[in-house]
Amino acid sequence: xxxIFGTYHALQNVDLDIQSGEFICLLGGSGCGKxxxxxxxxxxxxxxxxxxxxxxxxxxxxxxxxxxxxxxFQSRALFPHLNVGENxx
Numbered sequence: 001x002x003x004i005f006g007t008y009h010a011l012q013n014v015d016l017d018i019q020s021g022e023f024i025c026l027l028g029g030s031g032c033g034k035x036x037x038x039x040x041x042x043x044x045x046x047x048x049x050x051x052x053x054x055x056x057x058x059x060x061x062x063x064x065x066x067x068x069x070x071x072x073f074q075s076r077a078l079f080p081h082l083n084v085g086e087n088x089x
Contacts, residue, residue, distance in 0.1 A: 001050030003036050010036045011047070042071040 003011040011033045018024055026034040039045040040052060043064030052059045059067060070088075072078075078087045 001040070001047045001052060003033075003040060003045070004048045011040075014050070038071055042069050043067045044071075 001014045028034050040047050
């Protein structure tokens with residue numbers, strides 16, 4: 001899977017296999033594509049190449065409200081007066 005913004009290749013040849021029940025973290029430096037990948041998985045952005053499969057079904061073109069995938073934004077989007085659970089709900 002890949003994502004291009006203009007002439008900038010934000011993601012190239014991403015191949016990620018996550019098994020049911022696994023908890024993963026995406027780590028890397030600023031600008032490496034972590035947020036872009038998360039936004040594509042959550043359905044907030046679309047990929048420009050390849051497919052995104054969930055249990056064998058292609059999620060390309062399926063809206064974020066129909067994916068049953070959650071995403072927690074970085075701390076700038078969290079409310080400091082709420083605890084972790086309250087920020088998720």
